Amino acid sequence: MEKLLISGPSRLEGEVRISGSKNSALPILAASLLSEGTVRISNLPHLNDVTTMIDLLNCLGVELLIDEKLGIEIHAAKIDEFTAPYELVKTMRASILVLGPLLAHFGQARVSFPGGCAIGSRPVDLHLRGLEALGATIKIDGGYIEASCENRLRGAHIFLDKVTVGGTENILMAATLAEGRTIIENAAREPEVVDLAHFLVAMGAKIEGIGSATLIIDGVEKLGDCDYKVMPDRIEAGTFLVAAAATRGRVKVKDVDPSSLESVLAKLEEAGATLEVGSDWISLDMEGRKPKAVDIHTAPYPAFPTDMQAQFTAMNSVAEGVSTVVETIFENRLIQVHEMNRMGAEIKIEGNTAFIVGTEMLTGAPVMATDLRASASLVIAGLCAQGDTLVDRIYHIDRGYECIEEKMQLLGARIRRVPD
Ligand code: UD1
Numbered sequence: 001m002e003k004l005l006i007s008g009p010s011r012l013e014g015e016v017r018i019s020g021s022k023n024s025a026l027p028i029l030a031a032s033l034l035s036e037g038t039v040r041i042s043n044l045p046h047l048n049d050v051t052t053m054i055d056l057l058n059c060l061g062v063e064l065l066i067d068e069k070l071g072i073e074i075h076a077a078k079i080d081e082f083t084a085p086y087e088l089v090k091t092m093r094a095s096i097l098v099l100g101p102l103l104a105h106f107g108q109a110r111v112s113f114p115g116g117c118a119i120g121s122r123p124v125d126l127h128l129r130g131l132e133a134l135g136a137t138i139k140i141d142g143g144y145i146e147a148s149c150e151n152r153l154r155g156a157h158i159f160l161d162k163v164t165v166g167g168t169e170n171i172l173m174a175a176t177l178a179e180g181r182t183i184i185e186n187a188a189r190e191p192e193v194v195d196l197a198h199f200l201v202a203m204g205a206k207i208e209g210i211g212s213a214t215l216i217i218d219g220v221e222k223l224g225d226c227d228y229k230v231m232p233d234r235i236e237a238g239t240f241l242v243a244a245a246a247t248r249g250r251v252k253v254k255d256v257d258p259s260s261l262e263s264v265l266a267k268l269e270e271a272g273a274t275l276e277v278g279s280d281w282i283s284l285d286m287e288g289r290k291p292k293a294v295d296i297h298t299a300p301y302p303a304f305p306t307d308m309q310a311q312f313t314a315m316n317s318v319a320e321g322v323s324t325v326v327e328t329i330f331e332n333r334l335i336q337v338h339e340m341n342r343m344g345a346e347i348k349i350e351g352n353t354a355f356i357v358g359t360e361m362l363t364g365a366p367v368m369a370t371d372l373r374a375s376a377s378l379v380i381a382g383l384c385a386q387g388d389t390l391v392d393r394i395y396h397i398d399r400g401y402e403c404i405e406e407k408m409q410l411l412g413a414r415i416r417r418v419p420d
Helices: 022-034 048-059 093-106 125-133 165-176 191-202 234-246 258-270 306-317 336-341 372-384 395-400 404-410
Strands: 003-008 013-017 038-042 063-066 072-075 108-112 137-141 144-148 157-159 181-185 206-208 214-218 226-229 250-254 274-277 281-285 322-326 346-350 353-357 366-368 385-392 415-418
Touching: 003 372, 013 404, 022 038, 022 048, 022 072, 022 093, 022 165, 022 191, 022 234, 048 063, 048 093, 048 395, 093 108, 093 125, 093 144, 093 165, 125 137, 125 144, 125 157, 125 165, 165 181, 165 191, 165 206, 165 214, 191 206, 191 226, 234 250, 234 258, 234 281, 234 306, 234 372, 258 274, 258 281, 306 322, 306 336, 306 346, 306 353, 306 372, 336 346, 336 366, 336 372, 366 372, 372 385, 372 395, 372 404, 372 415, 404 415
Parallel strands: 013 250, 038 226, 157 181, 366 385
Antiparallel strands: 003 385, 003 415, 038 072, 063 072, 108 144, 137 144, 181 214, 206 214, 250 281, 274 281, 322 353, 346 353
16 A cells, blocks of 8 residues: 655745645536536546546446546436445445435435444434435435435425535535425535535526525426536645645645635634735745644634644644644544654644644654545644654545645655555
8 A cells, every 4th residue: 555755844835736626526526417418527636536426427327528637528317327336435425425416317316325434423314304305215225325206306494403514415406406495504605515506506506595504496397508617625725725834834825716715814824824815826924933823613614624623733733832623523533633643742632622732843653544634634744743754544645635745745845655
Protein backbone atom coordinates (compact mmCIF):
# COMPACT_ATOMS: atom_id res chain seq x y z
CA MET A 1 0.00 0.00 0.00
CA GLU A 2 1.37 3.45 -0.92
CA LYS A 3 2.27 6.00 1.75
CA LEU A 4 3.02 9.69 1.79
CA LEU A 5 6.46 10.74 3.00
CA ILE A 6 6.69 14.31 4.23
CA SER A 7 10.06 15.80 5.19
CA GLY A 8 9.49 18.80 7.38
CA PRO A 9 9.40 21.41 8.44
CA SER A 10 8.50 23.49 5.43
CA ARG A 11 6.71 26.74 4.79
CA LEU A 12 4.02 26.74 2.09
CA GLU A 13 4.38 29.56 -0.43
CA GLY A 14 2.83 30.07 -3.84
CA GLU A 15 -0.40 29.69 -5.78
CA VAL A 16 -2.67 26.69 -6.18
CA ARG A 17 -5.74 26.00 -8.31
CA ILE A 18 -8.67 24.45 -6.48
CA SER A 19 -10.57 21.56 -8.07
CA GLY A 20 -14.31 21.03 -8.40
CA SER A 21 -16.13 20.08 -5.22
CA LYS A 22 -16.31 16.39 -4.36
CA ASN A 23 -19.38 16.79 -2.16
CA SER A 24 -21.14 18.65 -4.93
CA ALA A 25 -20.03 16.38 -7.76
CA LEU A 26 -21.36 13.23 -6.08
CA PRO A 27 -25.00 14.32 -5.63
CA ILE A 28 -24.97 16.05 -9.03
CA LEU A 29 -23.83 12.82 -10.74
CA ALA A 30 -26.52 10.92 -8.84
CA ALA A 31 -29.15 13.53 -9.80
CA SER A 32 -28.37 13.02 -13.50
CA LEU A 33 -30.42 9.80 -13.09
CA LEU A 34 -33.51 12.03 -12.97
CA SER A 35 -33.09 13.34 -16.51
CA GLU A 36 -34.80 12.21 -19.70
CA GLY A 37 -32.29 14.20 -21.74
CA THR A 38 -28.56 14.82 -22.17
CA VAL A 39 -26.71 16.10 -19.14
CA ARG A 40 -23.19 17.52 -19.42
CA ILE A 41 -21.17 18.09 -16.26
CA SER A 42 -17.79 19.84 -16.09
CA ASN A 43 -15.22 20.69 -13.39
CA LEU A 44 -15.50 17.22 -11.86
CA PRO A 45 -12.50 16.52 -9.64
CA HIS A 46 -10.25 13.54 -10.46
CA LEU A 47 -10.94 11.58 -7.29
CA ASN A 48 -11.57 7.97 -6.39
CA ASP A 49 -15.03 8.82 -5.00
CA VAL A 50 -16.03 10.45 -8.29
CA THR A 51 -14.79 7.40 -10.21
CA THR A 52 -16.84 5.19 -7.87
CA MET A 53 -20.00 7.22 -8.55
CA ILE A 54 -19.31 7.01 -12.32
CA ASP A 55 -18.82 3.22 -11.95
CA LEU A 56 -22.13 3.06 -10.12
CA LEU A 57 -23.97 4.94 -12.90
CA ASN A 58 -22.28 2.62 -15.37
CA CYS A 59 -23.46 -0.49 -13.59
CA LEU A 60 -27.02 0.87 -13.55
CA GLY A 61 -26.82 0.95 -17.35
CA VAL A 62 -26.48 4.72 -17.79
CA GLU A 63 -24.84 5.77 -21.08
CA LEU A 64 -21.71 7.80 -20.32
CA LEU A 65 -19.20 9.66 -22.46
CA ILE A 66 -16.15 10.97 -20.63
CA ASP A 67 -13.55 13.32 -22.13
CA GLU A 68 -9.89 13.65 -21.13
CA LYS A 69 -10.67 16.53 -18.72
CA LEU A 70 -13.28 14.37 -16.98
CA GLY A 71 -16.10 16.37 -18.59
CA ILE A 72 -18.96 13.90 -18.73
CA GLU A 73 -22.05 13.46 -20.89
CA ILE A 74 -24.81 11.38 -19.34
CA HIS A 75 -27.92 9.79 -20.85
CA ALA A 76 -30.05 8.18 -18.17
CA ALA A 77 -33.45 8.08 -19.88
CA LYS A 78 -33.33 4.30 -20.08
CA ILE A 79 -31.50 2.12 -17.62
CA ASP A 80 -31.75 -1.59 -17.04
CA GLU A 81 -30.50 -2.05 -13.47
CA PHE A 82 -31.79 -0.52 -10.26
CA THR A 83 -29.33 -1.95 -7.74
CA ALA A 84 -26.39 -0.16 -6.09
CA PRO A 85 -24.35 -3.19 -5.06
CA TYR A 86 -22.60 -3.77 -1.74
CA GLU A 87 -19.14 -3.75 -3.41
CA LEU A 88 -19.56 -0.10 -4.45
CA VAL A 89 -21.54 1.19 -1.47
CA LYS A 90 -19.01 -0.20 1.02
CA THR A 91 -16.25 1.87 -0.62
CA MET A 92 -18.37 5.04 -0.72
CA ARG A 93 -21.34 5.79 1.53
CA ALA A 94 -22.45 8.62 -0.78
CA SER A 95 -23.75 5.86 -3.11
CA ILE A 96 -26.95 6.18 -1.03
CA LEU A 97 -27.59 9.35 -3.07
CA VAL A 98 -28.85 7.30 -6.03
CA LEU A 99 -31.78 6.08 -3.92
CA GLY A 100 -34.00 9.18 -4.30
CA PRO A 101 -33.35 9.72 -8.04
CA LEU A 102 -33.84 6.03 -8.98
CA LEU A 103 -37.07 5.85 -7.02
CA ALA A 104 -38.47 9.13 -8.37
CA HIS A 105 -37.61 8.45 -12.01
CA PHE A 106 -38.04 4.69 -12.31
CA GLY A 107 -40.27 3.79 -9.36
CA GLN A 108 -37.79 1.33 -7.90
CA ALA A 109 -34.38 1.25 -6.25
CA ARG A 110 -32.28 -1.28 -4.40
CA VAL A 111 -29.29 0.15 -2.55
CA SER A 112 -26.96 -1.72 -0.23
CA PHE A 113 -27.43 -0.41 3.33
CA PRO A 114 -24.38 1.76 4.13
CA GLY A 115 -22.67 0.70 7.34
CA GLY A 116 -20.95 2.87 9.91
CA CYS A 117 -17.52 4.30 9.23
CA ALA A 118 -14.45 5.50 11.11
CA ILE A 119 -16.02 8.83 12.08
CA GLY A 120 -19.26 7.45 13.49
CA SER A 121 -22.39 5.38 13.04
CA ARG A 122 -23.88 7.58 10.25
CA PRO A 123 -27.47 6.33 10.01
CA VAL A 124 -29.71 7.02 6.97
CA ASP A 125 -33.03 6.92 8.84
CA LEU A 126 -33.93 10.49 7.85
CA HIS A 127 -33.37 9.76 4.14
CA LEU A 128 -35.71 6.76 4.40
CA ARG A 129 -38.36 8.52 6.47
CA GLY A 130 -38.42 11.42 4.02
CA LEU A 131 -38.84 9.12 1.03
CA GLU A 132 -41.61 7.23 2.84
CA ALA A 133 -43.37 10.55 3.44
CA LEU A 134 -43.24 11.03 -0.36
CA GLY A 135 -45.14 7.74 -0.73
CA ALA A 136 -42.34 5.22 -1.13
CA THR A 137 -42.61 1.71 0.29
CA ILE A 138 -39.31 0.78 1.88
CA LYS A 139 -38.11 -2.53 3.26
CA ILE A 140 -34.74 -3.82 4.29
CA ASP A 141 -33.83 -7.23 2.94
CA GLY A 142 -30.49 -9.04 2.88
CA GLY A 143 -28.56 -5.88 3.74
CA TYR A 144 -30.30 -3.91 0.99
CA ILE A 145 -32.74 -1.00 1.12
CA GLU A 146 -35.54 -1.86 -1.30
CA ALA A 147 -37.69 1.11 -2.25
CA SER A 148 -40.60 1.28 -4.64
CA CYS A 149 -43.60 3.42 -5.49
CA GLU A 150 -46.64 3.05 -7.70
CA ASN A 151 -46.73 5.58 -10.51
CA ARG A 152 -45.23 8.81 -9.12
CA LEU A 153 -44.09 9.89 -5.66
CA ARG A 154 -46.38 12.54 -4.19
CA GLY A 155 -45.44 15.84 -2.55
CA ALA A 156 -45.37 16.06 1.24
CA HIS A 157 -44.49 18.36 4.12
CA ILE A 158 -41.28 17.02 5.65
CA PHE A 159 -39.56 18.26 8.79
CA LEU A 160 -36.04 16.95 9.20
CA ASP A 161 -35.33 16.16 12.82
CA LYS A 162 -31.65 16.88 12.38
CA VAL A 163 -29.80 18.89 9.74
CA THR A 164 -28.56 16.31 7.24
CA VAL A 165 -26.76 17.12 4.02
CA GLY A 166 -27.26 13.75 2.31
CA GLY A 167 -30.82 13.40 3.65
CA THR A 168 -31.79 16.84 2.32
CA GLU A 169 -30.21 15.98 -1.04
CA ASN A 170 -31.95 12.61 -1.41
CA ILE A 171 -35.38 14.03 -0.55
CA LEU A 172 -34.86 17.15 -2.67
CA MET A 173 -33.90 15.07 -5.72
CA ALA A 174 -36.85 12.73 -5.27
CA ALA A 175 -39.29 15.63 -4.79
CA THR A 176 -38.42 17.23 -8.15
CA LEU A 177 -40.38 14.48 -9.96
CA ALA A 178 -43.10 13.97 -7.32
CA GLU A 179 -46.68 14.94 -7.99
CA GLY A 180 -47.49 18.24 -6.28
CA ARG A 181 -45.63 20.36 -3.75
CA THR A 182 -43.00 19.21 -1.26
CA ILE A 183 -41.77 21.39 1.58
CA ILE A 184 -38.56 20.36 3.33
CA GLU A 185 -38.07 22.14 6.65
CA ASN A 186 -34.82 22.29 8.61
CA ALA A 187 -33.08 21.53 5.31
CA ALA A 188 -29.27 21.62 5.17
CA ARG A 189 -28.00 24.92 3.74
CA GLU A 190 -24.51 23.73 2.81
CA PRO A 191 -23.19 25.30 -0.44
CA GLU A 192 -23.11 21.80 -1.98
CA VAL A 193 -26.88 21.45 -1.39
CA VAL A 194 -27.28 24.84 -3.09
CA ASP A 195 -25.13 23.69 -6.02
CA LEU A 196 -27.24 20.55 -6.39
CA ALA A 197 -30.43 22.64 -6.31
CA HIS A 198 -29.07 24.90 -9.09
CA PHE A 199 -28.23 21.80 -11.13
CA LEU A 200 -31.77 20.47 -10.66
CA VAL A 201 -33.20 23.84 -11.71
CA ALA A 202 -30.94 23.78 -14.80
CA MET A 203 -32.59 20.44 -15.71
CA GLY A 204 -36.05 22.02 -15.32
CA ALA A 205 -36.90 21.48 -11.64
CA LYS A 206 -38.99 24.05 -9.76
CA ILE A 207 -37.39 24.88 -6.42
CA GLU A 208 -37.84 27.90 -4.18
CA GLY A 209 -35.95 28.85 -1.04
CA ILE A 210 -32.59 27.64 -2.36
CA GLY A 211 -29.93 28.32 0.29
CA SER A 212 -32.50 28.60 3.08
CA ALA A 213 -33.68 26.04 5.64
CA THR A 214 -37.07 25.72 3.89
CA LEU A 215 -37.02 24.24 0.42
CA ILE A 216 -40.24 24.33 -1.60
CA ILE A 217 -40.33 21.99 -4.57
CA ASP A 218 -43.14 21.84 -7.12
CA GLY A 219 -42.80 18.50 -8.84
CA VAL A 220 -42.56 18.39 -12.64
CA GLU A 221 -43.31 15.47 -14.97
CA LYS A 222 -39.84 15.24 -16.36
CA LEU A 223 -36.40 16.80 -16.27
CA GLY A 224 -34.31 17.38 -19.38
CA ASP A 225 -31.00 18.53 -20.89
CA CYS A 226 -28.47 20.72 -19.13
CA ASP A 227 -24.85 21.84 -19.08
CA TYR A 228 -23.47 22.38 -15.60
CA LYS A 229 -20.16 23.33 -13.99
CA VAL A 230 -19.58 21.94 -10.49
CA MET A 231 -18.71 24.55 -7.83
CA PRO A 232 -15.15 24.79 -6.44
CA ASP A 233 -14.23 22.62 -3.46
CA ARG A 234 -14.41 24.83 -0.37
CA ILE A 235 -12.86 22.15 1.84
CA GLU A 236 -9.85 21.67 -0.44
CA ALA A 237 -9.40 25.47 -0.53
CA GLY A 238 -9.72 25.69 3.26
CA THR A 239 -7.21 22.86 3.72
CA PHE A 240 -4.51 24.68 1.70
CA LEU A 241 -5.20 27.93 3.57
CA VAL A 242 -4.89 26.24 6.98
CA ALA A 243 -1.76 24.38 5.86
CA ALA A 244 -0.22 27.75 4.94
CA ALA A 245 -1.28 29.27 8.26
CA ALA A 246 0.14 26.34 10.24
CA THR A 247 3.49 26.57 8.39
CA ARG A 248 3.66 30.40 8.77
CA GLY A 249 3.48 30.65 4.99
CA ARG A 250 1.78 32.59 2.23
CA VAL A 251 -0.57 31.14 -0.41
CA LYS A 252 -3.12 32.20 -2.96
CA VAL A 253 -5.90 29.72 -3.72
CA LYS A 254 -7.47 30.28 -7.14
CA ASP A 255 -10.79 29.22 -8.72
CA VAL A 256 -12.61 29.33 -5.40
CA ASP A 257 -15.92 30.73 -4.17
CA PRO A 258 -14.91 32.89 -1.16
CA SER A 259 -18.53 33.30 -0.02
CA SER A 260 -18.66 29.57 0.81
CA LEU A 261 -15.72 29.89 3.23
CA GLU A 262 -16.82 32.69 5.57
CA SER A 263 -16.65 30.81 8.88
CA VAL A 264 -13.26 29.34 7.94
CA LEU A 265 -11.82 32.71 6.88
CA ALA A 266 -13.04 34.31 10.12
CA LYS A 267 -11.10 31.69 12.12
CA LEU A 268 -7.98 32.18 9.99
CA GLU A 269 -8.12 35.92 10.64
CA GLU A 270 -8.50 35.22 14.35
CA ALA A 271 -5.38 33.05 14.04
CA GLY A 272 -3.48 36.11 12.85
CA ALA A 273 -3.54 35.63 9.07
CA THR A 274 -3.67 38.58 6.72
CA LEU A 275 -6.32 37.76 4.11
CA GLU A 276 -7.21 39.27 0.78
CA VAL A 277 -10.29 38.12 -1.08
CA GLY A 278 -11.09 38.55 -4.78
CA SER A 279 -14.06 37.35 -6.79
CA ASP A 280 -12.59 33.86 -7.26
CA TRP A 281 -9.41 33.83 -5.20
CA ILE A 282 -8.21 34.16 -1.61
CA SER A 283 -4.69 34.97 -0.47
CA LEU A 284 -3.36 34.35 3.00
CA ASP A 285 -0.12 35.66 4.47
CA MET A 286 1.18 34.82 7.95
CA GLU A 287 4.16 37.19 7.43
CA GLY A 288 6.32 34.52 9.02
CA ARG A 289 4.33 34.55 12.27
CA LYS A 290 3.22 31.57 14.27
CA PRO A 291 -0.60 31.18 14.22
CA LYS A 292 -2.60 31.99 17.36
CA ALA A 293 -4.70 29.13 18.74
CA VAL A 294 -8.42 29.43 17.91
CA ASP A 295 -11.42 27.72 19.50
CA ILE A 296 -13.55 25.68 17.11
CA HIS A 297 -17.14 24.46 17.43
CA THR A 298 -18.45 22.51 14.45
CA ALA A 299 -22.09 22.86 13.37
CA PRO A 300 -24.16 22.81 10.17
CA TYR A 301 -23.58 25.57 7.57
CA PRO A 302 -23.16 28.54 7.84
CA ALA A 303 -21.32 27.67 11.08
CA PHE A 304 -17.90 26.06 11.12
CA PRO A 305 -17.73 22.85 8.98
CA THR A 306 -16.88 19.49 10.53
CA ASP A 307 -14.86 18.78 7.37
CA MET A 308 -12.36 21.51 8.41
CA GLN A 309 -12.11 20.50 12.07
CA ALA A 310 -9.15 18.11 11.82
CA GLN A 311 -7.06 20.59 9.81
CA PHE A 312 -7.60 23.34 12.43
CA THR A 313 -6.80 20.86 15.20
CA ALA A 314 -3.44 20.29 13.48
CA MET A 315 -2.83 24.04 13.22
CA ASN A 316 -3.78 24.58 16.86
CA SER A 317 -1.27 21.92 17.93
CA VAL A 318 1.59 24.18 16.75
CA ALA A 319 -0.10 27.50 17.55
CA GLU A 320 0.52 30.09 20.25
CA GLY A 321 -1.71 29.36 23.23
CA VAL A 322 -4.38 26.88 24.23
CA SER A 323 -7.62 26.03 22.46
CA THR A 324 -10.66 23.80 22.54
CA VAL A 325 -12.16 22.04 19.53
CA VAL A 326 -15.73 20.79 19.94
CA GLU A 327 -17.03 18.31 17.35
CA THR A 328 -20.82 18.22 17.30
CA ILE A 329 -21.61 16.48 14.00
CA PHE A 330 -19.85 13.11 14.10
CA GLU A 331 -19.26 11.28 17.38
CA ASN A 332 -15.86 9.82 16.55
CA ARG A 333 -14.21 12.53 14.53
CA LEU A 334 -11.34 13.38 16.85
CA ILE A 335 -9.52 10.08 16.38
CA GLN A 336 -6.65 11.64 14.42
CA VAL A 337 -5.63 13.36 17.66
CA HIS A 338 -3.99 10.15 18.94
CA GLU A 339 -1.76 10.07 15.85
CA MET A 340 -0.88 13.75 16.30
CA ASN A 341 0.09 13.10 19.91
CA ARG A 342 2.55 10.51 18.61
CA MET A 343 4.18 13.44 16.79
CA GLY A 344 4.55 15.41 20.02
CA ALA A 345 1.24 17.30 20.01
CA GLU A 346 -0.35 17.97 23.41
CA ILE A 347 -4.00 17.18 22.95
CA LYS A 348 -6.41 15.64 25.44
CA ILE A 349 -9.87 14.42 24.54
CA GLU A 350 -12.89 14.51 26.83
CA GLY A 351 -16.12 13.41 25.18
CA ASN A 352 -16.50 15.41 21.97
CA THR A 353 -13.96 18.09 22.95
CA ALA A 354 -10.23 18.30 22.30
CA PHE A 355 -8.15 20.45 24.64
CA ILE A 356 -5.00 21.56 22.87
CA VAL A 357 -1.83 23.15 24.18
CA GLY A 358 0.22 24.57 21.31
CA THR A 359 3.79 23.23 21.14
CA GLU A 360 6.86 24.78 19.54
CA MET A 361 7.51 21.98 17.06
CA LEU A 362 6.16 18.52 16.25
CA THR A 363 8.45 15.64 15.37
CA GLY A 364 8.02 13.40 12.35
CA ALA A 365 6.68 9.89 12.95
CA PRO A 366 4.94 7.06 11.09
CA VAL A 367 1.20 7.73 11.39
CA MET A 368 -1.99 6.14 10.16
CA ALA A 369 -4.77 8.00 8.34
CA THR A 370 -8.21 7.01 9.64
CA ASP A 371 -10.53 9.04 7.42
CA LEU A 372 -10.39 11.59 4.67
CA ARG A 373 -10.05 14.86 6.59
CA ALA A 374 -7.99 13.24 9.34
CA SER A 375 -5.45 12.28 6.71
CA ALA A 376 -5.26 15.89 5.49
CA SER A 377 -4.60 16.98 9.06
CA LEU A 378 -1.74 14.48 9.35
CA VAL A 379 -0.20 15.93 6.19
CA ILE A 380 -0.43 19.40 7.77
CA ALA A 381 1.13 18.06 10.98
CA GLY A 382 3.90 16.47 8.88
CA LEU A 383 4.61 19.83 7.21
CA CYS A 384 5.02 21.38 10.66
CA ALA A 385 7.19 18.57 12.07
CA GLN A 386 10.93 18.23 12.25
CA GLY A 387 12.00 15.14 10.30
CA ASP A 388 10.13 12.53 8.29
CA THR A 389 6.43 11.74 8.68
CA LEU A 390 5.15 8.67 6.87
CA VAL A 391 1.37 8.71 6.45
CA ASP A 392 -0.11 5.23 5.96
CA ARG A 393 -3.52 4.34 4.49
CA ILE A 394 -3.55 7.29 2.12
CA TYR A 395 -6.36 5.81 0.07
CA HIS A 396 -8.49 7.99 2.34
CA ILE A 397 -6.79 11.16 1.10
CA ASP A 398 -7.15 10.11 -2.55
CA ARG A 399 -10.91 9.97 -2.04
CA GLY A 400 -11.05 13.71 -1.48
CA TYR A 401 -7.93 15.58 -2.60
CA GLU A 402 -6.92 15.79 -6.26
CA CYS A 403 -3.15 15.42 -6.74
CA ILE A 404 -2.43 16.38 -3.13
CA GLU A 405 1.30 15.78 -3.33
CA GLU A 406 1.75 17.61 -6.67
CA LYS A 407 -0.17 20.62 -5.36
CA MET A 408 1.75 20.62 -2.05
CA GLN A 409 5.07 20.26 -3.93
CA LEU A 410 4.18 23.31 -6.06
CA LEU A 411 3.85 25.22 -2.79
CA GLY A 412 7.32 24.11 -1.69
CA ALA A 413 6.47 21.09 0.48
CA ARG A 414 8.81 18.11 0.45
CA ILE A 415 6.26 15.38 0.05
CA ARG A 416 6.21 12.29 -2.10
CA ARG A 417 4.34 9.05 -2.55
CA VAL A 418 6.35 5.98 -1.66
CA PRO A 419 5.55 2.29 -2.24
CA ASP A 420 5.20 0.05 0.80
C1 UD1 B 1 -22.00 15.12 4.21
C2 UD1 B 1 -20.62 15.24 3.59
C3 UD1 B 1 -19.53 15.10 4.64
C4 UD1 B 1 -19.78 16.10 5.77
C5 UD1 B 1 -21.20 15.98 6.31
C6 UD1 B 1 -21.54 17.07 7.33
C7 UD1 B 1 -20.98 14.38 1.35
C8 UD1 B 1 -20.73 13.30 0.35
N1 UD1 B 1 -20.47 14.21 2.58
O1 UD1 B 1 -22.09 13.81 4.77
O2 UD1 B 1 -18.27 15.36 4.02
O3 UD1 B 1 -18.86 15.85 6.82
O4 UD1 B 1 -22.15 16.11 5.23
O5 UD1 B 1 -21.36 18.33 6.78
O6 UD1 B 1 -21.58 15.39 1.05
N2 UD1 B 1 -27.79 11.69 10.41
C9 UD1 B 1 -28.80 10.96 11.00
N3 UD1 B 1 -29.72 10.35 10.19
C10 UD1 B 1 -29.69 10.47 8.83
C11 UD1 B 1 -28.67 11.23 8.24
C12 UD1 B 1 -27.73 11.83 9.05
O7 UD1 B 1 -28.86 10.84 12.22
O8 UD1 B 1 -30.56 9.90 8.16
C13 UD1 B 1 -26.77 12.34 11.27
C14 UD1 B 1 -25.34 11.84 10.98
O9 UD1 B 1 -25.05 10.67 11.67
C15 UD1 B 1 -24.52 13.02 11.45
C16 UD1 B 1 -25.40 14.22 11.07
O10 UD1 B 1 -26.72 13.71 10.94
O11 UD1 B 1 -24.35 12.99 12.84
C17 UD1 B 1 -25.01 14.93 9.82
O12 UD1 B 1 -24.84 13.99 8.78
P1 UD1 B 1 -25.09 14.37 7.26
O13 UD1 B 1 -25.21 15.84 7.13
O14 UD1 B 1 -26.20 13.54 6.73
O15 UD1 B 1 -23.72 13.89 6.59
P2 UD1 B 1 -23.52 13.23 5.18
O16 UD1 B 1 -24.53 13.71 4.20
O17 UD1 B 1 -23.34 11.75 5.36
